[in-house]
Amino acid sequence: MNSRSLQTTIIFLVVGGILALSLGGFFGSASRQFDSVLIEIQTWFSSRYVGLQDFFTAPRDIVSLRSRNAELETQVSQLQAQVIELQQRVNETEILAALVDFSRSNPESTYKAAEVIGRDPSPFLHFIIINRGSNDDIRRGMPVVTNQGLVGRIDAVIADAARVQLITDPASAVNVYLQNADTNAVALGSITGDISLDMISQNSVVESGDLILTSGLGGGYPSDLIIGQVVTIRSLEFELFQQATIQPAVDFSHLEIVLVITNFRPVDITPLEPSPSP
């Protein structure tokens, strides 16, 4: 064995011994100190490098971030607009679905859906304007309903629009039937938009919560359309009739889509009314 191979063998043995000792944990404290120095040096270099990198790349990033932010803001506003539009469509679909259910459950009538596009400019009158007119076979006097109940009737028609007199209008009077009390009465509108019942016979027993339907008397409206429920009753002995206030079934402040009953023709009974004798 020459001196060179002996030297190599000794080096291997020394290194192997050191490794064996370190693995056995005999160099623990010395190894920890060495590690900490190494980590500190590495941390120093790393932090300086990151600092330099930030210094050279940051301005570019701000510009790109700003443009990205603007892009995202635009996207957000577009998405918000889409959400509002979709929400509106969902609402419309819900209303239409309810109206379709209503028309299916009342197959004896034919309906034409119309959108509410305005209200009467005068605060004295309770009229709405719908986007269907004589071009859609809408005629004066046709009843207008929603799935909740009676809304009113067509008052005037032009080619593509019609005006509807609501049952809350002060000039509106609808002949009604109180189901539980088995009696007839008249539902009257008012300037505040409230509906009241009048001409209820003193012999009838009317209770709060009684359902009010159209009676069909007079020929102005078809029978059995829901109007609302009795809230309070006023009965005075010295008066000819009882009066009552109604909670309407329809929310008249949020009318969006309505149905016009197109196969109903109102009957004008004025010529049959007895004229006062001279």
Next chain:
Amino acid sequence: MIAFPLLGLAVILQSTIVSQVKLISGYADLPLIVLAAWALQERVKSSWHWAVTACFMLGFVSGMPWLVLAAGYLGVVFVAQTLQRRVWQVPLLAMFSVVFAGTLFMHLLSFAVLRLSGTLFSFVDVMGLITLPSLLLNMLFSIPIYTFMRDLAYWVYPVEEYE
């Protein structure tokens, strides 16, 4: 010619938005305020035409009898032109006076005609629930609309400069 788009817009806004902004049971009358503000402008000579156009447009939308609209709006122009010659130094005061008188006149006329046609409501209810709230809203709308109509009048009838 500007009367058609402007009054048309006023009638549409009145029918779709203003009539939904209620104070008790009353709301502002946008065409009336526009008409009053226009009639009060010194250089404007077409106020009567505007009143007729407004009646014509509202007659299609409203269930109110034509007589009420015609008498009401022509009355507003008459009051505005009378006041414009007398209190022209304080235009905003004139505007408030015209809107106040015009609203009262229009509502009294509406009340009288509807009562005669058989609609039942009491005068006290009408005053408390419709007329007074409408008056307040009309007054509130008067200031911005007057300013807008004054600028419009300057634009339509520019001042002639003499040397």
